[in-house]
Amino acid sequence: MSLKNVISVFVLSGCLAVATVSCKSKVSDSDLKAKVENVVTTTPGVSVDVKDGVVTLSGTVSSESEREAIENSAKAADSKHIKSVVNNLVVAAPQIEINSNDADLTSKVVDATKDFPTVQTTVKDGVITVTGSVEQSRVQVLKQSLDALSPKRVDMSTLVIK
Amino acid sequence: MALTTKYKGLIDIANSSGIQDLQIAEQVGVLHIRGTAPSADVKNKLWDVYNQLDPNFLSGDVVMNVDVSTAISGSQVRVITQNSNLNIRKGPGTDQPIVGKAAKDEIITLISRANDQWWLVRTNDGEEGYCYAQYLEPIS
Numbered sequence: 001m002s003l004k005n006v007i008s009v010f011v012l013s014g015c016l017a018v019a020t021v022s023c024k025s026k027v028s029d030s031d032l033k034a035k036v037e038n039v040v041t042t043t044p045g046v047s048v049d050v051k052d053g054v055v056t057l058s059g060t061v062s063s064e065s066e067r068e069a070i071e072n073s074a075k076a077a078d079s080k081h082i083k084s085v086v087n088n089l090v091v092a093a094p095q096i097e098i099n100s101n102d103a104d105l106t107s108k109v110v111d112a113t114k115d116f117p118t119v120q121t122t123v124k125d126g127v128i129t130v131t132g133s134v135e136q137s138r139v140q141v142l143k144q145s146l147d148a149l150s151p152k153r154v155d156m157s158t159l160v161i162k
Numbered sequence: 163m164a165l166t167t168k169y170k171g172l173i174d175i176a177n178s179s180g181i182q183d184l185q186i187a188e189q190v191g192v193l194h195i196r197g198t199a200p201s202a203d204v205k206n207k208l209w210d211v212y213n214q215l216d217p218n219f220l221s222g223d224v225v226m227n228v229d230v231s232t233a234i235s236g237s238q239v240r241v242i243t244q245n246s247n248l249n250i251r252k253g254p255g256t257d258q259p260i261v262g263k264a265a266k267d268e269i270i271t272l273i274s275r276a277n278d279q280w281w282l283v284r285t286n287d288g289e290e291g292y293c294y295a296q297y298l299e300p301i302s
Contacts, residue, residue: 155222
């Protein structure tokens with residue numbers, strides 16, 4: 001084998017080695033970002049960032065199980081090239097249903113307080129204000145009946161307990 | 163004091179009692195608690211703890227609306243009026259005519275839940291009509 005040939009073999013294999021390395025590094029970041037986005041952005045409000053093979057997830061989800069599921073699907077998008085996943089997803093506080101329809105509350109409060117003749121109620125802006133008096137043994141039933149209407153607040157601060 | 167601190171005992175019990183769809187959130191100075199308890203006992207326990215932390219519920223900083231999961235169609239419910247009979251009405255509302263009575267502690271059948279306030283029931287005598295749900299306790 002001539003020296004020239006030996007050199008060209010070296011050069012070729014060197015090229016191949018470089019090509020392999022560059023090929024591997026090319027999978028990273030922008031390609032990884034696309035891969036992960038492909039699987040996780042079906043959930044609105046989730047964004048993906050990739051740096052040096054480390055995936056960072058951010059945004060808001062509605063439950064802890066959804067938060068974990070998104071992390072797992074991100075890892076699975078390219079488990080070979082993703083070094084790790086930083087899960088910065090935040091679980092949003094649940095939206096609790098509150099009835100602030102005064103007309104609706106007023107008519108329901110009438111039913112709820114029918115058996116409490118010594119109690120008066122007013123409803124304004126979703127707040128039920130209870131005045132008058134009630135026996136100690138019945139105050140819990142009264143509060144349960146009013147809380148069951150899901151108002152914004154039940155104000156019994158001036159109610160007299162007998 | 164933050165409401166979540168004041169009511170920590172209540173929140174801890176709620177979290178450890180197997181309540182389905184439990185939601186606890188503070189909104190505009192009021193701690194709202196929602197969910198479905200596995201039994202009437204669990205619901206009663208929550209109310210006991212709440213009463214201990216805020217005697218007679220006078221602070222007005224909690225709204226607790228906890229349902230009981232055993233309150234399903236066809237189940238038995240107990241009349242929990244204080245000492246009087248429970249009115250059974252033709253329709254869901256106190257403006258509806260009374261069609262029957264159920265005695266305190268009587269056990270009757272829940273036919274369906276017309277809404278959160280009014281449940282359709284049947285007594286052992288076959289009387290059918292609507293009762294105020296707060297006076298009916300599911301038997302688990």
